[in-house]
Amino acid sequence: MTALTLTLNDSSVMLRRVLRHTTRNPATLIMSVLLPAILLLLLDFGFGGAIRIPGGDYIDYLVPGIVLMGAGYSVSATAVAVATDISEGIIDRFRTMAISRTAVLTGHVVGSLLRGLIGTALVMLIAVAVGFRPTADPLRWLGVLGLTALMLFAIAWVAAAIGLATGTPAGAAGFAGLFQILPFLSGAFVPTETMPGWLQAFTANQPMTPIASTLRALLAGESPGDTAWVAVAWCCAAALLGYLGARRAYDRRASR
Amino acid sequence: MSDPPAISVAGLRKAYGEHTVLDGVDLDVAAGSVFCLLGPNGAGKTTMVRIMTTLARADAGQVRVAGHDVAEEPDAVRAAIGVTGQFSAVDKLLTGEENLVMMGGLHRLAGAETRRRTARLLARFDLEDAARRPVATYSGGMVRRLDLAMSLIGEPRVLFLDEPTAGLDPRSRRTMWQVAGDLAAGGVTVFLTTQYLEEADELADRIALLDHGRLVAEGTPDELKRLVSGGHVSLRFPDEASLAAAVSAVGGLPADRDALTLRIPSDGSVASVKTLLGRLDEQAINVKTLSIHTPDLDDVFLALTGRAPDQAPDHGPDHGPDHTSDHGPDQEEAATP
Numbered sequence A: 001m002t003a004l005t006l007t008l009n010d011s012s013v014m015l016r017r018v019l020r021h022t023t024r025n026p027a028t029l030i031m032s033v034l035l036p037a038i039l040l041l042l043l044d045f046g047f048g049g050a051i052r053i054p055g056g057d058y059i060d061y062l063v064p065g066i067v068l069m070g071a072g073y074s075v076s077a078t079a080v081a082v083a084t085d086i087s088e089g090i091i092d093r094f095r096t097m098a099i100s101r102t103a104v105l106t107g108h109v110v111g112s113l114l115r116g117l118i119g120t121a122l123v124m125l126i127a128v129a130v131g132f133r134p135t136a137d138p139l140r141w142l143g144v145l146g147l148t149a150l151m152l153f154a155i156a157w158v159a160a161a162i163g164l165a166t167g168t169p170a171g172a173a174g175f176a177g178l179f180q181i182l183p184f185l186s187g188a189f190v191p192t193e194t195m196p197g198w199l200q201a202f203t204a205n206q207p208m209t210p211i212a213s214t215l216r217a218l219l220a221g222e223s224p225g226d227t228a229w230v231a232v233a234w235c236c237a238a239a240l241l242g243y244l245g246a247r248r249a250y251d252r253r254a255s256r
Numbered sequence B: 001m002s003d004p005p006a007i008s009v010a011g012l013r014k015a016y017g018e019h020t021v022l023d024g025v026d027l028d029v030a031a032g033s034v035f036c037l038l039g040p041n042g043a044g045k046t047t048m049v050r051i052m053t054t055l056a057r058a059d060a061g062q063v064r065v066a067g068h069d070v071a072e073e074p075d076a077v078r079a080a081i082g083v084t085g086q087f088s089a090v091d092k093l094l095t096g097e098e099n100l101v102m103m104g105g106l107h108r109l110a111g112a113e114t115r116r117r118t119a120r121l122l123a124r125f126d127l128e129d130a131a132r133r134p135v136a137t138y139s140g141g142m143v144r145r146l147d148l149a150m151s152l153i154g155e156p157r158v159l160f161l162d163e164p165t166a167g168l169d170p171r172s173r174r175t176m177w178q179v180a181g182d183l184a185a186g187g188v189t190v191f192l193t194t195q196y197l198e199e200a201d202e203l204a205d206r207i208a209l210l211d212h213g214r215l216v217a218e219g220t221p222d223e224l225k226r227l228v229s230g231g232h233v234s235l236r237f238p239d240e241a242s243l244a245a246a247v248s249a250v251g252g253l254p255a256d257r258d259a260l261t262l263r264i265p266s267d268g269s270v271a272s273v274k275t276l277l278g279r280l281d282e283q284a285i286n287v288k289t290l291s292i293h294t295p296d297l298d299d300v301f302l303a304l305t306g307r308a309p310d311q312a313p314d315h316g317p318d319h320g321p322d323h324t325s326d327h328g329p330d331q332e333e334a335a336t337p
């Protein structure tokens, strides 16, 4: 077997493991749908009347933000899962075996991506049920899928790095919690122009903002323009940094 | 036998910050033998196992396992070994069977072969009834047995067991001993650590005694026991008068006046105990209870280091069996947020 097939073999064993965890402990998946769904209903029906978005229904504005919320939740779930593997010692067992070095992380990342995509699809369905009317054509839907998957992939590597660096489930949950706040400090729920200037400097330039506006434009059947590339660039950079960070943290644990 | 040793360690050193844990350890383990590393809490046993199994790096010295240097060819070492760590490393959300099948997959066994080995190991470790239950519902001993089964599925040539019988009941302990014996008979080299002299005596071809990161003795069980003369008979008396009379009768040994007991060196044979009791009887000294004490780790330590293992001077308070995990962060790692 070549190195690539070995890596694929090991990663798929690890992925099966993570998917089993998800089915055995469905709370993670349920929460990743339930939390965004509750937020969707709360923002749309609860506060929606007070939020005025020029030219359109608030729910159409809101849905990309809700998708980001779900992604934020997925960070903490994945970070906690990786940290649990460390604290329970099973990573040490894997490290005494002649297997592909990052297979266990790849398993977590791909598992997290699949969980995130299922969660996102369910959240979108709920949104449609309460009045969301996307007008994207098939090509734009493909764009929505592609960007969502890329973002979930990037965020999963960042989560793996957080899980490895903290090493305890509680620490990982706390640190990853920051990612659940990030969508609120972006243009995901309200346009950044409505925020005070000092805040705008951050909110307009953080990755969640271009990702949300790209998704929003695609779902509305419009052209996102250059923001799409900004969004893609952010995702690629985060994926790369997360991957390198995770590998470094993994190796560092070995040098004790 | 002219085979190269399965494990050879030379000049091994490891320190955590200021604290020297291994201070120049040398040892060789012959292929197909059972080697037992004996030592009290904090002696450095786990640290040694972690270095030999590629989990930690040595500061100095050379460690070769199954013919490969652990620092230079870790993957070749990993392909040859099986490891059961001191703290169990199983997946609690999976069932016992799924844990074994996962390990088979990671050893790249064919599906049929994985199923065959899984069934055999489940039977051998008495886990068949629990095979389809999540490990979270297992008792401590069951987890321990599963852990051991998981390290055997790849049929390692060298097996490391870090305190494998800690927390096992006598029956599981015997199963473990049997497994280790069978493996060695089949040519597997077994390196195990323990705190029990009895266990080392039962299993090992050779025993090394680790204390403060140094080997203070090494040899066959018989050689070690010859060094130790810690066997004694312990007598308890109903009152101080009897105790005092006994002390003079046996020739002025120090007695424990509070516990009203007297320790008399003895090899534990019936003849010597008879003689002793006969001597006390002659003087009509009343003995309440008698117990015969065979040498244990305490005696080995007393004999070889001149102090009991728990009186070790400069051990930090942060180790011991109640130390739940040693996977936590340490000084060498970046500060955690």
Ligand SMILES: Nc1ncnc2c1ncn2[C@@H]1O[C@H](COP(=O)(O)OP(=O)(O)OP(=O)(O)O)[C@@H](O)[C@H]1O
Pocket: A256, B016, B019, B021, B039, B040, B041, B042, B043, B044, B045, B046, B047, B048, B086, B315, B316, B318, B319, B320, B321, B326, B330, B331
């Ligand atoms: N990662 C670490 N960072 C700092 N000190 C450590 C680390 N690992 C072990 N030590 C220290 O090294 C010493 C030896 O520990 P080790 O776990 O090897 O002992 P042991 O012989 O296995 O003891 P036990 O019987 O309690 O398992 C202890 O004093 C411990 O505190």
Ligand SMILES: [Mg+2]
Pocket: B045, B046, B047, B086, B162
């Ligand atoms: Mg130990």
